[in-house]
Amino acid sequence: SQQGEEDPQALSIQEGENATMNCSYKTSINNLQWYRQNSGRGLVHLILIRSNEREKHSGRLRVTLDTSKKSSSLLITASRAADTASYFCVSVRTQGGSEKLVFGKGTKLTVNP
Amino acid sequence: EPEVTQTPSHQVTQMGQEVILRCVPISNHLYFYWYRQILGQKVEFLVSFYNNEISEKSEIFDDQFSVERPDGSNFTLKIRSTKLEDSAMYFCASSGDYNEQFFGPGTRLTVL
Structure with a gap:
């Protein structure tokens, strides 16, 4: 697989539900970040987790990092229609x-109202 | 809040023409970057720039590409002779010392 593969590639949920996205990477890292991009628009930094951290929270976002498995997850709780974007x-x-x-x-x- | 700006937002050019994409990084940042995103594909690293020189470049960044910081505020990406496959969204980013990179809104380049 390629560096930084996200799973799933597409996710459709109802407003209010939680969304979980997973990611794997290959090389050693200093930190791992999650960005969002609205369709055809710029990139917005969401959260950064350092290689010596295991979990981090920011508002409705929760990120985990497992350096032994070279994987990370992003959880968005209580999703809103405005969360519709690529992550x-x-x-x-x-x-x-x-x-x-x-x-x-x-x-x-995609978060459906 | 300070932000990275890019101009133009959309550039249309003919194949073989030279284009210059402009970026104004955040004023106290030291590291500058260009990325591109071909429609429907991953964001790809092109080049990083520090202390008035390229610190790293990808295989994509061949002799047709160059970067410059002509004054204290602008950071430019020049493509000497554009090809159809250069059509993409080009993002500029800047960062302080080992901090997160802040991205500009992007320039959509269309090569006809």
Whole structure:
């Protein structure tokens, strides 16, 4: 599989339900980030979890990281129609003083009102 | 809140023409990046730039591409002779020291 594969590729839920997206990566990382992108628009940073952290919360978002399995999950609780977007897992490796981001293919989330 | 800006939002050009995509990173950031996203595909890293030089580039970033920081605020990506396959969304990003990268809204490049 490729670096940063998200699972599922597409997810459709009802408003109020929770959405869980998973991601795997291949190389060692400094941190892992999740971004969202509304259709054809820019990338918005959601949350960053460092390689020595296992879980992080931010509002309705909960991210877990398992470096032994090279996997992460993003949970969005009490989803809203406005959460409809593509969500990308991004593995981050520091190299040569700058950070190299490797994006996954993304999960397309649709939240139905 | 400071943000990364990009101009133009949409650029249409003829194959073989040169294009310059412009970005204004967040003012106190030190690291600058370009990414591209071909329609329906992954966001791909192109190049990172620090201290007025390229720190890393991908295989995509061949001799047709160049980056420049011509003054204290702008960061540009030049494609010398555009090809049809260069059509994509190009994102600029900037970051402080080992912090999250902040992305601009993107420039949609269409090569005809």
